[in-house]
Amino acid sequence: MDETPLQTESPGADAPLMPGLDLPETPVDQGYQVLARKYRPDTFEDLIGQDAMVRTLTNAFAAGRIAHAYMLTGVRGVGKTTTARLIARALNYKSDTIDAPHMELAERGEHCDAIARSAHVDVMEMDAASRTGVGDIREILDGVRYAPVSGRYKVYIIDEVHMLSTSAFNALLKTLEEPPEHAKFIFATTEIRKVPVTVLSRCQRFDLKRIDRDVLTDHLERICGLENARVERDGLSLIARAAEGSVRDALSLLDQAIVQGADSDAAVGAAQIRDMLGLADRARVLDLLEHALLARTSDAIHELEALYDAGGDPVVISRDLLEYIHALSRVKAVGSGADLGESAETLACLIALAGPLSLGQLTRFWKIMLTGLDDVRAAPDALAAAEMTLLRLIAAAGLPAPEDAARLLASTPPAPAQSPSDAPAAAPMEAPGKPERHVEAVTAPPSISPSLSPGIAAADPTEPAFLGLASYEDLIRMLQQKRDIALQSDVERFVRPVSFKPPSMTFQPAEDAPSDLAQKLARRLLEWTGERWAILADVDAQGGETWFERRQREKEERRQQALKDPALVEALELFPGATLKRIIEPPAHTEQDAAPVSTENKA
Missing domain, CATH: 1.10.8.60 (Helicase, Ruva Protein; domain 3)
Known part of the structure; x- marks a missing residue:
């Protein structure tokens, strides 16, 4: 809240005498009063955005647990000084019916007007920004021991307390540790980190937050x-x-x-x-961001120049771009329910812009604009710095997402290795007798998200088969033919295929899969095909069912289909207690597909 009491009129000539001073108040025509003073909060209910602090103070006063020192901290204009005066009024509240510390200030008390005007003899206000020395604090400490003149408590309000010198803080410590019962201290500061912890530990602290x-x-x-x-x-x-x-x-x-x-x-x-x-039109800034993210360089530069010609500050424009990128990130992370404080039209535009972008890209854009904002602030030509930042943003928008770039680097098969004797124009297929090439198999870390759809993406059927391997089923048949039982078992049980595009393959390893399965498979395929394969095991990918799961599903489907055969249904009815023990497949099927299925019914 603002730091200066919601008063809409000044006391007149009929106002009561000021407590502690037998002097009548003289009405003064102050003319126009600025809104910041005219609508200064006059009660705790008038404070906006500080509900937690008001609730805590209300409960403490009701329970009689009133601290001897309070520390109010927050940015400028949120109500630190105003709150300090309200607390001073609450501590010294006295009316015809109430004579005790009281948080309900709607009914003006005996001391309220004088405290609100900083004219009460028992409420001392000190600006530590101009009185920083130990001598100033000693003046206060010398008067602490004396009882209040007319109020219940002597209240000391020290604003910008962080400006006090080290010796002044040290002089204050002992009194804060053991203050007289009639003395209360209220400190206000915008720099809480500059206040010694020895002082903070002796105060009840309230952080006044920025107003939404x-x-x-x-x-x-x-x-x-x-x-x-x-x-x-x-x-x-x-x-x-x-x-x-x-x-x-x-x-x-x-x-x-x-x-x-x-x-x-x-x-x-x-x-x-x-x-x-002096703000640029935020709707046009959003248009500027759209031009940049869609790599419309000419439109983006012209829009920036138009905003500048219309009076837009390059620093403000850059900050607005940064805020919009943050808004895009929130939309991407949370969805359309993100609380952005923007209009419905702006939110719809942000949702549309965020759609094709990834969080990795948005994080990259944020970093570019954050660095660019510092450049614009420090540059001798702010507009030129803003243009260069915009060009960096456009260049980044044309790059693949970080996660896609990592996947491309991991999944693209490297070029065939060449021996030193190979000529630069050598054919891609190696002749027999060439040195054995290295095997490469990559296991993707969990942090890389898949960019492939669930299930297996087979090779393009219009392209010729790669050394007889055109599909994942061909790979399984090769494993069966080569009689590598251990590898065949691991592949069938633990490989959930995602894509198969020879000479590369991506799969999701099932639970308990061997950590070196991708390396083993790549090594065997090099031996069997003479080509180096890129095998990617991606734990975050959404692969299809394993070969073992597929066989089990197909067997169950055949069993269920057999149980629906009219002849079998009739046979089971003629022979009560009979069960289907096995299904014998036609000879055309392989042994793998024709494994017997047996079920038992003990009914």
């Missing part, structure tokens, strides 16, 4: 209603985005936005807000 864009947009819309100002919601959303979660920044920008429509009865539109903020 939609919540901040709703807040701005409510204030526009109170101000009778007309600003389109899309424009308010742009303000909330530019404020980066800071309510104070958002209200300061809203002040500027409202006057954009002072000479017209029409509502202030998003285009006017965009011009005011």
Whole structure:
């Protein structure tokens, strides 16, 4: 929330005397009051986006477990100073019916107005950015031992506490460790890491978070209603985005936005807000990203120049591109349900762009733009740096996805090796007697995802068979003919074929498959065919059924088909208790396919 109390009017001449001071308040006409001050939260209920902190404080006050020191941290404009003053009011709350620390501040208490104006004698505020020395802290410590004048507690609010010197922090430690019962400390900082841990350990810490864009947009819309100002919601959303979660920044920008429509009865539109903020049209930035990802280089360069001519800052354009790439990554990872805070049209466009891309590609694009953003910020010519970054993005978009590149490198059969005596123009087929070539078989790591569809992708039937091996079934027959029983058994039980395109093959190893199965098979195929094979065992691929599973399925299908034969059905009815013991296949089938099947029925 913003750091400065939701007050919409100043106390008048009839206001009560300030507690602790017998001086009447003098009404002062302050003229126009900026929105950041006018709509400063006046109660804990007015704080937006800090529900967790308010709930914790409410429970602590109700239970009487009030800490002696609080540390409030967060970025600028989220409500640290405002919260500190609200806590000070809650600690010293006193009304006609309540005389105890109280979080409900809707009914103004005896001390509320003075504390809200930083004019209460028992609530001291100090800006550590301008008073950093140990002498300043000693002034506070000297007064801590004295009882409050009119309030219940003496409250010390130290803003930007991280600016205190080391000696000042050391002077504060002892009092923080054992403070008087009537003293409370509230610290605020934007740099929590600069606060010594010895101080942090003595405080109850609250991290005030940035306000969500939609919540901040709703807040701005409510204030526009109170101000009778007309600003389109899309424009308010742009303000909330530019404020980066800071309510104070958002209200300061809203002040500027409202006057954009002072000479017209029409509502202030998003285009006017965009011009005011100096932002490039995000819809056109999305068009720019689309040109880049589709490798439309000329269109991309022209769009970037047009955005720059329209007043777009190359840094802002680069940051928008980076945000859109992040949005594409979320869409790819989560799907259309990703919470992006974008319009329906923009979301539809992002979904369409993310469709053909992989997460590996998007990660590559993110890294390019992240590095490019730093280049644009540091370059003497920001537009030229933005163009070079865009060209790198276009070049990357034309490359295969990282996972596909890895698969291509793993699966492409290497060229046949040549002995030193081979001439450069030697024929691809080796003559007998050439030195034996090395065997290559690659096992893909689990992190590489398959790019092939489940099941086996056979070789192109229009191409001639490769040394008699045109299909995976041919490979099984070769294993049977070569009588390598151990390898044949492993292949039949553990190989789930994915693709078979000689001289390469990809398969998914079944559970308990030998880790060197791909190497063994590649070595045997080299011996039997005289050619080097690239055998890829990919644990993440979705292969088909193993040869053993296929045989078992076919046998069961034949059995079920046989049980439906009218003659067999009649025979089983004539002989109660009879069972089908075996199926004898016609002689045309091989022994492998004609293995007997027996079942028993003990009914």
